[in-house]
Amino acid sequence: MELYQLTAHRLHAMLVKKEVSAAEITKAVFQRIDQVEDKVKSYITLTREQAETQAAEVDKKLAAGEAIGPLEGIPLALKDNLCTEGILTTCASKMLENFVPPYTATAVQKLYDANLVLVGKTNMDEFAMGSSTETSNFHLTHNPWDIERVPGGSSGGSASAVAAGQAIVSLGTDTGGSIRQPAAYCGVVGMKPTYGAVSRYGAVPFASSLDQIGPITKDVTDMAYMLNAICGHDPLDSTSANLQHPDFTKYLVNDIKGLKIGVPKEYLAEGIDAQVKNCIKEAITKLTELGAHVEETSLPHTDYAMPTYYLLATAEASSNLARYDGVSYGFRAADAEDVVDMFKRSRSQGFGDEVKLRIMLGTYSLSAGYYDAYYLKALKVRTLIKQDFDQALEKFDLLLGPTSPSTAFKIGELIHDPIQMYLQDICTIPVNLAGLPAISLPCGLVNNLPVGLQLIGKAFDEGTLLRVAYTFEQNTEYHRLRPEL
Amino acid sequence: MTQYEAVIGLEVHVELKTNTKIFCNCTTAFGGEPNHHTCPVCLGLPGTLPVLNKKVVEYAVRAGLALNCEIAGFSKFDRKNYYYPDLPKNYQVSQFDLPIARRGYVEIEVAGQTKRIGIHHIHMEEDAGKLVHQGNIMTTPYSLVDYNRGGMPLIEIVSEPDIRSPEEARAYVEKLRAIIQYTGVSDCRMEEGSLRCDVNISVRPKGQQEFGTKTEIKNLNSFRALQRAAAYEMERQIKVLESGGKIIQETRTWDEDKGITVSMRSKEEAHDYRYFPDPDLVPVVLDQQWIEFIKDSLPELPDQRRRRYVEQYGLPEYDAGILTLTKEMSDYFEETIGYYDKPKVISNWMMGEMSRLLNLSGTDITACKIKPRQLAELIKLIDQGTISGKIAKVVFEEMFASGKDPATIVQEKGLVQISDEGAIASVVEEVIAANPKSVEDYKAGKEKAIGFLVGQVMKATKGKANPDMVNKLLREKLQ
Numbered sequence: 001m002e003l004y005q006l007t008a009h010r011l012h013a014m015l016v017k018k019e020v021s022a023a024e025i026t027k028a029v030f031q032r033i034d035q036v037e038d039k040v041k042s043y044i045t046l047t048r049e050q051a052e053t054q055a056a057e058v059d060k061k062l063a064a065g066e067a068i069g070p071l072e073g074i075p076l077a078l079k080d081n082l083c084t085e086g087i088l089t090t091c092a093s094k095m096l097e098n099f100v101p102p103y104t105a106t107a108v109q110k111l112y113d114a115n116l117v118l119v120g121k122t123n124m125d126e127f128a129m130g131s132s133t134e135t136s137n138f139h140l141t142h143n144p145w146d147i148e149r150v151p152g153g154s155s156g157g158s159a160s161a162v163a164a165g166q167a168i169v170s171l172g173t174d175t176g177g178s179i180r181q182p183a184a185y186c187g188v189v190g191m192k193p194t195y196g197a198v199s200r201y202g203a204v205p206f207a208s209s210l211d212q213i214g215p216i217t218k219d220v221t222d223m224a225y226m227l228n229a230i231c232g233h234d235p236l237d238s239t240s241a242n243l244q245h246p247d248f249t250k251y252l253v254n255d256i257k258g259l260k261i262g263v264p265k266e267y268l269a270e271g272i273d274a275q276v277k278n279c280i281k282e283a284i285t286k287l288t289e290l291g292a293h294v295e296e297t298s299l300p301h302t303d304y305a306m307p308t309y310y311l312l313a314t315a316e317a318s319s320n321l322a323r324y325d326g327v328s329y330g331f332r333a334a335d336a337e338d339v340v341d342m343f344k345r346s347r348s349q350g351f352g353d354e355v356k357l358r359i360m361l362g363t364y365s366l367s368a369g370y371y372d373a374y375y376l377k378a379l380k381v382r383t384l385i386k387q388d389f390d391q392a393l394e395k396f397d398l399l400l401g402p403t404s405p406s407t408a409f410k411i412g413e414l415i416h417d418p419i420q421m422y423l424q425d426i427c428t429i430p431v432n433l434a435g436l437p438a439i440s441l442p443c444g445l446v447n448n449l450p451v452g453l454q455l456i457g458k459a460f461d462e463g464t465l466l467r468v469a470y471t472f473e474q475n476t477e478y479h480r481l482r483p484e485l
Numbered sequence: 486m487t488q489y490e491a492v493i494g495l496e497v498h499v500e501l502k503t504n505t506k507i508f509c510n511c512t513t514a515f516g517g518e519p520n521h522h523t524c525p526v527c528l529g530l531p532g533t534l535p536v537l538n539k540k541v542v543e544y545a546v547r548a549g550l551a552l553n554c555e556i557a558g559f560s561k562f563d564r565k566n567y568y569y570p571d572l573p574k575n576y577q578v579s580q581f582d583l584p585i586a587r588r589g590y591v592e593i594e595v596a597g598q599t600k601r602i603g604i605h606h607i608h609m610e611e612d613a614g615k616l617v618h619q620g621n622i623m624t625t626p627y628s629l630v631d632y633n634r635g636g637m638p639l640i641e642i643v644s645e646p647d648i649r650s651p652e653e654a655r656a657y658v659e660k661l662r663a664i665i666q667y668t669g670v671s672d673c674r675m676e677e678g679s680l681r682c683d684v685n686i687s688v689r690p691k692g693q694q695e696f697g698t699k700t701e702i703k704n705l706n707s708f709r710a711l712q713r714a715a716a717y718e719m720e721r722q723i724k725v726l727e728s729g730g731k732i733i734q735e736t737r738t739w740d741e742d743k744g745i746t747v748s749m750r751s752k753e754e755a756h757d758y759r760y761f762p763d764p765d766l767v768p769v770v771l772d773q774q775w776i777e778f779i780k781d782s783l784p785e786l787p788d789q790r791r792r793r794y795v796e797q798y799g800l801p802e803y804d805a806g807i808l809t810l811t812k813e814m815s816d817y818f819e820e821t822i823g824y825y826d827k828p829k830v831i832s833n834w835m836m837g838e839m840s841r842l843l844n845l846s847g848t849d850i851t852a853c854k855i856k857p858r859q860l861a862e863l864i865k866l867i868d869q870g871t872i873s874g875k876i877a878k879v880v881f882e883e884m885f886a887s888g889k890d891p892a893t894i895v896q897e898k899g900l901v902q903i904s905d906e907g908a909i910a911s912v913v914e915e916v917i918a919a920n921p922k923s924v925e926d927y928k929a930g931k932e933k934a935i936g937f938l939v940g941q942v943m944k945a946t947k948g949k950a951n952p953d954m955v956n957k958l959l960r961e962k963l964q
């Protein structure tokens with residue numbers, strides 16, 4: 001295998017044994033980018049110089065005989081809605097096409113502190129709104145498994161970069177499935193940690209009560225290291241949990257005997273592709289063989305998750321995106337007659353259609369006279385959905401289902417069918433509403449396209465998810481599959 | 486003719502004097518180069534998050550307790566969404582349905598009557614920045630934005646519509662300011678914008694129960710403006726009603742120069758703020774014990790202090806009321822007493838000469854050059870007979886202008902009282918000789934004439950003669 005195809009923990013072992021240098025790893029990844037980026041288009045911005053400097057630092061440490069941490073020298077890609085001081089952070093929007101933040105997101109800072117090597121900022125759906133990375137203002141990203149297909153969204157660039165070997169690990173954000181769904185489509189591992197487990201400081205918000213930063217990796221071991229690096233309380237984010245997180249690598253054990261896994265029947269109901277369903281059933285069989293007790297369960301309010309999500313997420317988005325007005329940074333339209341006209345023109349020209357659609361939906365549902373019927377009602381339903389999970393997770397250690405109802409669809413196939421597009425997130429959205437952790441890992445191929453298995457855990461119990469995912473991985477070969485490009 | 490009364494409710498914004506802003510660590514210092522007291526958080530840059538300053542909560546609770554409010558054990562922050570260039574996020578973080586304090590009151594005295602004005606609630610919020618227009622707001626070619634004030638901590642104190650006249654409105658805000666100042670949570674400097682008020686006002690025929698249509702006058706920044714604007718608006722509304730017209734619910738501004746209120750926007754254009762809970766902030770949950778602790782640490786408030794002045798110092802209610810109207814004034818008073826225990830005399834000087842000169846110079850007591858120690862010394866000089874009360878006024882003016890000690894001024898200007906009997910007696914004789922008519926009048930029983938003769942002696946001694954002695958000697962000589 002080529003260097004760029006390896007996992008972080010494998011590369012770490014090689015670095016420690018001096019079989020390879022950080023500079024060589026970085027070089028390999030950039031060569032890969034040069035080779036495939038035209039086809040995949042994972043990135044908006046590349047940071048070659050910074051990468052070379054960071055890699056050199058790690059090599060200096062190695063040369064001096066110093067010990068290095070597990071992720072030092074590992075090439076990292078960041079979704080372009082994570083603020084990076086001095087580096088363009090666009091959210092794939094014209095609105096922020098020239099925005100260079102004077103601060104760094106806390107999660108990113110933690111990875112800098114862990115000496116990862118920043119490769120670049122990845123493409124995404126504009127302001128993280130979308131399920132296909134087709135709403136980016138800059139360009140489409142292609143699925144490395146089939147470049148006719150989407151990589152999923154909105155962290156499509158981060159998932160495709162890892163899958164295509166254009167980075168070893170990456171960060172995405174997940175508001176309704178935006179890490180897990182592209183991870184599933186691209187055949188990599190993606191996790192949305194518990195809400196509050198990772199600081200949101202510096203993640204450009206889409207819907208603050210749902211957004212969460214999480215890693216995308218090639219396997220579960222890398223995931224554990226990434227979680228170790230980014231989890232923890234942040235005084236800059238009052239919604240971040242003030243808890244001591246465990247060493248997640250302790251959960252990398254090949255043993256799930258006696259664990260109770262619930263399979264919500266709603267996640268295998270109509271609308272889920274039959275072949276995807278088969279893969280999930282095979283995974284269930286596998287886990288049962290490995291000693292888990294798998295049982296059907298129910299999350300009765302699942303049908304309401306979609307409308308609830310779109311009411312809450314758009315309401316928050318309409319407010320979060322109000323700050324883009326052309327006054328003090330970002331895009332400003334020319335030729336405005338007065339300040340109100342300047343607001344209007346800047347927002348009309350700066351935002352794409354999907355973003356405008358969601359801002360309008362959100363503005364509407366928060367309006368006087370509609371608030372009670374829509375926003376408030378959605379809040380109440382959110383509580384019911386949470387209660388479903390609480391009840392199920394009292395009985396089970398975790399829940400299992402598909403990450404997405406289908407495999408990656410063709411570029412352009414759903415772009416004019418928002419409802420079908422939104423349905424791609426039907427299995428992931430309830431998890432965000434409940435604030436729970438969930439992981440997606442590869443569990444099969446359908447027509448040579450990856451299928452994602454989703455595991456949903458109790459709040460702050462990422463460990464159990466890692467344990468089950470790791471056991472599954474150790475007893476299957478799906479995580480070793482790489483797309484041919 | 487119908488008698489009308491006003492129904493007035495006030496929204497008073499008070500800036501809290503914490504060291505740092507409500508959601509970030511930027512300084513709250515007044516002034517500064519434009520946009521220098523800012524950071525990514527208070528500029529609302531994407532991805533930044535607010536973190537609540539605990540001191541703001543403490544101050545809000547302190548103010549709430551001083552205003553007799555119930556403090557909420559659970560409150561939360563909401564977003565108030567509207568577009569304006571001085572609002573970096575285009576929403577203001579405020580409190581909507583679950584504010585920090587509710588159901589308080591203050592007592593005011595108007596025309597000798599004590600009246601209780603209800604406080605509906607107090608909520609915490611962040612301030613916006615400010616626009617600097619190049620010239621007139623309507624014709625400015627461009628405007629500049631200064632976000633130094635953006636994110637400053639405010640509390641908004643919303644009254645019940647219990648106020649019935651412009652005088653009551655003024656008395657209410659004066660009392661509010663006094664109480665807040667006493668608690669130490671704000672300077673309440675109207676000229677620096679740390680206390681601003683909006684007035685909701687309607688009129689109705691006396692005796693009518695239901696309210697009339699109200700208008701809102703925004704951003705009044707002096708007591709005078711508040712009272713005048715309310716009085717003008719009341720008259721305007723009465724005129725409209727008397728002539729058979731209807732009041733339009735609208736927002737108006739006060740034009741200080743013209744002395745009128747002007748329409749800003751009507752209800753039709755009014756904002757729909759689309760309030761919703763701010764997902765970036767966690768609810769504020771307060772411990773009852775902590776609230777009790779703050780309650781116990783509240784200082785003496787104006788009403789208590791006023792009562793004490795009457796009881797302890799024997800001051801008239803009126804004096805006590807005036808002296809306790811601002812914390813600075815009453816602190817000054819008490820400090821002066823510490824140097825020389827003559828409460829009523831000190832009160833007379835403060836309410837008389839000092840207030841007169843402060844008014845003339847347009848300053849307040851914090852800027853007064855006469856220190857409490859110096860005022861006490863001046864009064865001592867009078868009591869010791871070193872200077873007369875009349876001379877003392879001259880000395881006081883000089884002290885006010887220069888800040889010099891009274892003894893220094895008396896010495897420099899040679900103002901020491903003449904208490905030498907011989908010296909005064911010779912002047913008395915001169916005056917008697919020069920004014921035979923008055924002497925005659927006095928002897929004829931016109932008591933008034935003696936006053937004139939005293940005046941002449943004082944004039945001749947440039948006011949320095951001891952007036953008691955002059956009186957005594959004159960009467961003796963005229964026997």
Ligand SMILES: [Zn+2]
Pocket residue numbers: 506509510511522523524525526527528636
């Ligand atoms: Zn700041």
